[in-house]
Amino acid sequence: MIRKARLASQALFLLLFLWLFLQTESKGADQLGYPVKFFLDADPLLALTAILSSRSFLPSMLLAGAVALATVFLGRFFCGWICPLGTLHNLAGAAVRKRRRVVPKGSFRLKYLLLVFLLASSAFTLQITGIFDPLSLLIRSLSLSVYPAFQYGVTSFLDVLSRWPVPGLAPAADWLLGILYKGVLSLRQPAFSQGFLLGILFMGILALNWIERRYWCRYLCPLGALLGILSRRSLLSRSVSEGCDSCGACVPGCEGGCFPQSPDKWRKAECYLCGNCDDACPKNAVSFGFGKKRGAAQLDLGRRRVVAAAAAGVAAVPLLRIGPSGTGQADPRLIRPPGSLEEREFLQRCVKCGECMKVCITGGLQPALTEASLEGLWSPVLVPRVGYCEYRCTLCGQVCPTGAIRRLSPEEKADVKIGLAMIDPGRCLPWAHGIFCIVCEEVCPTPKKAVLLEEVVVKDREGMPVTVKQPRVDLERCIGCGICENRCPVLGKPAIRVLSVGESRSRDNRLLLP
Amino acid sequence: MDRREFLKTAAVAGASLALPGLLLPDGSAAAAEKLDMVVAKGPSPARITRAAVDAFGGMRRFVSRGDVVVIKPNIGWDRTPEYAATTNPEVVGTLVRLCFEAGAKKVKVFDHTVSSPRRAYKQSGIADAAGAAGAELSFVEDRKFREMKIQGETLKSWPLYTEVFEADKIINVPIAKVHGTSILTLGMKNWMGVMGGSRGRIHQRIDPCLVDMARTVRPTLVVLDAVRILVANGPTGGDLSDVRLMNTVAVSQDQVAMDAFGSTLFGLREDALGCVRLGHQAGLGNMRLARQKIRRIQA
Ligand code: SF4
Ligand code: SF4
Numbered sequence: 001m002i003r004k005a006r007l008a009s010q011a012l013f014l015l016l017f018l019w020l021f022l023q024t025e026s027k028g029a030d031q032l033g034y035p036v037k038f039f040l041d042a043d044p045l046l047a048l049t050a051i052l053s054s055r056s057f058l059p060s061m062l063l064a065g066a067v068a069l070a071t072v073f074l075g076r077f078f079c080g081w082i083c084p085l086g087t088l089h090n091l092a093g094a095a096v097r098k099r100r101r102v103v104p105k106g107s108f109r110l111k112y113l114l115l116v117f118l119l120a121s122s123a124f125t126l127q128i129t130g131i132f133d134p135l136s137l138l139i140r141s142l143s144l145s146v147y148p149a150f151q152y153g154v155t156s157f158l159d160v161l162s163r164w165p166v167p168g169l170a171p172a173a174d175w176l177l178g179i180l181y182k183g184v185l186s187l188r189q190p191a192f193s194q195g196f197l198l199g200i201l202f203m204g205i206l207a208l209n210w211i212e213r214r215y216w217c218r219y220l221c222p223l224g225a226l227l228g229i230l231s232r233r234s235l236l237s238r239s240v241s242e243g244c245d246s247c248g249a250c251v252p253g254c255e256g257g258c259f260p261q262s263p264d265k266w267r268k269a270e271c272y273l274c275g276n277c278d279d280a281c282p283k284n285a286v287s288f289g290f291g292k293k294r295g296a297a298q299l300d301l302g303r304r305r306v307v308a309a310a311a312a313g314v315a316a317v318p319l320l321r322i323g324p325s326g327t328g329q330a331d332p333r334l335i336r337p338p339g340s341l342e343e344r345e346f347l348q349r350c351v352k353c354g355e356c357m358k359v360c361i362t363g364g365l366q367p368a369l370t371e372a373s374l375e376g377l378w379s380p381v382l383v384p385r386v387g388y389c390e391y392r393c394t395l396c397g398q399v400c401p402t403g404a405i406r407r408l409s410p411e412e413k414a415d416v417k418i419g420l421a422m423i424d425p426g427r428c429l430p431w432a433h434g435i436f437c438i439v440c441e442e443v444c445p446t447p448k449k450a451v452l453l454e455e456v457v458v459k460d461r462e463g464m465p466v467t468v469k470q471p472r473v474d475l476e477r478c479i480g481c482g483i484c485e486n487r488c489p490v491l492g493k494p495a496i497r498v499l500s501v502g503e504s505r506s507r508d509n510r511l512l513l514p
Numbered sequence: 515m516d517r518r519e520f521l522k523t524a525a526v527a528g529a530s531l532a533l534p535g536l537l538l539p540d541g542s543a544a545a546a547e548k549l550d551m552v553v554a555k556g557p558s559p560a561r562i563t564r565a566a567v568d569a570f571g572g573m574r575r576f577v578s579r580g581d582v583v584v585i586k587p588n589i590g591w592d593r594t595p596e597y598a599a600t601t602n603p604e605v606v607g608t609l610v611r612l613c614f615e616a617g618a619k620k621v622k623v624f625d626h627t628v629s630s631p632r633r634a635y636k637q638s639g640i641a642d643a644a645g646a647a648g649a650e651l652s653f654v655e656d657r658k659f660r661e662m663k664i665q666g667e668t669l670k671s672w673p674l675y676t677e678v679f680e681a682d683k684i685i686n687v688p689i690a691k692v693h694g695t696s697i698l699t700l701g702m703k704n705w706m707g708v709m710g711g712s713r714g715r716i717h718q719r720i721d722p723c724l725v726d727m728a729r730t731v732r733p734t735l736v737v738l739d740a741v742r743i744l745v746a747n748g749p750t751g752g753d754l755s756d757v758r759l760m761n762t763v764a765v766s767q768d769q770v771a772m773d774a775f776g777s778t779l780f781g782l783r784e785d786a787l788g789c790v791r792l793g794h795q796a797g798l799g800n801m802r803l804a805r806q807k808i809r810r811i812q813a
Contacts, residue, residue: 028636159657187632187653361630390630391752392592392637429718439714441694443628445591447752453694469694487628489714 002275002288009081010090017084021142025186026361026395030410037355039084039135040401044068044230045115045223046136046351049122049129050402054348058403068230075234076227079217080255080272085134086217090255093209103212107219108257108270112301113309115225120313126320126375130351132222137205140354140378144192144367145199147358151185191386192357193366194378218257218270228269232299235290238271238278243285250277250286260286269299323373330509332499334371335382335480338389338416339397339406342505343372349404352378356396356405362387364482365396380405382418384482384498389418391445391481414447419480420502420511421450421473427495430468434458440471440484440496450477451484475502475512550806551766551775556813559604559741559763565813566737566765567612576734577683579617584624584681585609585649587640587739588689588704591750592629595639598742599751601689603639605739605763609685610647621649622677625707652677659710666726668719673710678731686733686769690760690776691744691751696720699749700776701736701769702728702789721788728769728789728798736772738764740779770799771806778803 016038023034037060040046047064051057067078079086118129130136155177162173181187192198208215217224240263250260253276259265260277278286324331330343337356340346357365357380364387367378380396382389391414397407408416421440425431430438441451453469460466473496480498488494502511554566567573577583587601595603606623613621623644627634631653635641641651659673678684688704695717696703705727706713716723740762744751751757760779766772770793774784784803785791794801 026630026632028632028641361633390592390633393630393633436695436718436720438694439717442717442749445629445750445752447747447756449747449750487714489712489717491712 010087014087037401053122053127071230074236075231080274085138089214092206111225115222116309117313120310124317126317136353141202143354143358145195148190241285243283250280320375335419337396339408349402350379355399359395384485388483388486389481417504419498421498430470551808553764560608562763563608573612573616577616581682582620583683585685587687589625590628592633597751598744598757600638602739602741603643607643607647610649623649626654668722669726675708683734685735689739692748700773724789725792768799774801
């Protein structure tokens with residue numbers, strides 16, 4: 001009974017999650033119309049660490065508080081009944097027939113130690129929780145890797161099919177593509193610089209189910225650890241009647257690895273309320289309900305381990321920050337999306353969930369590798385050659401769950417500079433080669449063009465005069481959107497390039513006097 | 515579409531240009547027969563569009579029952595209509611209606627945008643207006659471009675959008691605005707929207723390339739949207755003080771004449787644009803407006 005209800009709930013929330021994921025895409029209006037960051041908003045771990053690391057409250061995280069509170073009463077229902085990553089683990093685990101149980105005893109403590117580590121580091125302003133947080137991890141992996149691969153796979157498969165010399169195949173493929181483009185596929189093939197790496201990581205995490213059922217949830221998930229601690233005295237609980245003779249029939253089905261066969265060693269903090277033991281018990285001795293007797297093993301992590309994890313968390317703060325970009329010189333390629341907070345504050349908030357990269361209408365937002373030190377791994381960077389910042393779009397600020405990218409109105413956005421374009425006269429066609437071009441001026445979106453044209457007469461190779469228009473960037477008007485670099489017909493290395501200098505969010509990374 | 519097929523379509527398109535004069539469906543068209551252009555002025559974009567087409571002989575003269583019509587507006591940018599960077603949505607919507615009234619089976623509207631297509635379609639108002647009129651709106655898809663032979667002087671071949679050539683009739687609906695290279699962007703420049711590949715390179719020899727495109731795509735009708743024109747900071751605009759309200763729509767079959775007429779709206783000579791002069795020389799059309807029968811109406 002419980003199990004059936006749980007499966008239904010899991011299916012429902014997984015579908016909701018995937019639906020919201022697909023809706024994290026511009027439909028042309030400047031609002032998405034769906035609360036696409038709903039799951040992130042409901043995540044108590046992200047809320048807690050973001051509040052710690054940014055030293056400010058985030059109003060959008062009331063929902064997370066509600067989930068935390070509910071956990072205090074109901075236990076880890078989130079893990080068993082809601083979490084989409086947990087559900088994917090269930091699905092991946094269902095494919096495994098035989099497991100080789102090689103997990104050392106006591107491994108379940110790992111996740112608590114990881115939690116301590118993350119809490120300690122965020123208390124000292126480092127925000128790397130999103131690397132491990134299950135929802136952030138899932139959205140990032142889907143956005144930057146699984147979904148792009150899915151789209152590429154489907155479209156190229158159908159493309160290959162449609163080229164087979166079989167009558168009817170081409171129109172059928174065409175028809176199917178037409179339908180898929182309506183709701184499932186993205187208009188533009190998404191492409192991310194670290195898609196492969198993130199995909200391997202994600203598949204590895206799912207593959208852990210081969211070693212142990214819900215390996216990630218049992219041993220690694222820091223959100224699970226937090227919810228476990230919160231659930232230790234929950235009212236909704238499992239209880240076992242006298243009839244239990246510790247036959248062990250419930251053990252293989254237990255998702256949390258809670259020691260369900262033993263009424264006093266049962267680890268309440270590990271229980272996802274999956275209900276499998278209730279189903280499996282031949283004596284019908286298991287029941288779930290409110291106010292039951294709550295005999296359960298204490299959560300013993302070991303003081304030394306906790307102290308060591310906390311110390312490691314504190315030590316990680318300087319260690320991750322000693323990249324060259326930590327020295328105060330902004331990386332020229334570190335173009336942050338419009339509305340981004342000043343870099344220090346930005347990093348204290350950004351959880352690298354990938355929502356902004358998923359929603360970016362041009363695909364220009366890419367995960368950073370080293371541009372922002374290791375601390376900023378997978379945080380969003382605009383790479384103009386891949387995609388520019390659309391002048392009137394404000395979507396990234398709308399989907400950012402922690403306010404690392406502020407929500408801007410289109411009017412506010414028009415005044416935000418994210419960088420500055422400069423022309424390379426050694427490559428620019430009119431400057432270096434006396435050839436007509438000015439694509440940069442054509443596409444520049446500022447109401448008064450930030451690219452100025454100057455008509456000059458140069459000589460061609462026969463010495464004959466030709467009139468060309470040479471572009472020049474107005475440093476005050478340029479907002480650094482990057483469409484000029486994106487569209488510059490000088491391939492290889494474009495003749496106009498946008499760098500982060502001039503960004504409004506920084507006091508120092510500026511060229512001009514204010 | 516292979517080359518032979520393409521040439522065939524081009525030939526058919528060419529022939530259909532010559533036909534209307536012979537196959538006049540009703541009396542009103544007989545009077546219109548000799549007209550080269552109609553220019554309509556008035557406060558309602560929908561009304562002047564309809565009036566201009568009617569005065570030119572009515573849509574039935576150009577679109578036959580069962581036709582698949584492509585209407586090609588300029589949806590290049592993510593701007594709302596008042597900025598005059600994209601074709602007026604009411605003009606487009608009215609043309610769609612006129613085509614259906616003339617018996618068209620299907621009316622397709624699309625453009626290869628410069629801004630993100632979703633935003634450009636939506637924000638320009640064209641998606642809504644054309645959609646409400648029953649048109650089939652689609653985003654341009656990479657796989658529907660095919661490398662095609664062009665009998666041009668500069669362009670010998672280019673990836674072009676197949677749907678344009680598969681249609682029975684093509685209506686070009688540019689908006690009039692300024693441009694850094696070609697001075698203005700009008701009808702011939704609007705064909706850049708059916709080009710794929712790395713089309714930014716066209717700017718290097720813009721005028722001959724535009725003429726080559728005009729040679730390749732022969733529209734059944736050109737409808738110039740000059741309801742609002744953009745007089746500076748084009749083709750993207752973004753500043754209302756650069757927009758002039760002209761309340762004008764013009765209809766012709768002659769691409770060269772239309773662009774010549776468009777130039778005059780900006781206070782330029784009819785032969786101010788390089789592509790107009792080259793097109794005239796190449797015999798693609800007639801830029802001498804004084805020698806044409808142009809009817810001006812108020813609606
Ligand atoms: S970077 Fe620019 S285009 Fe991309 S989502 Fe943000 S505002 Fe939109
Ligand atoms: S980055 Fe380029 S296109 Fe964007 S505002 Fe600056 S000059 Fe214009």
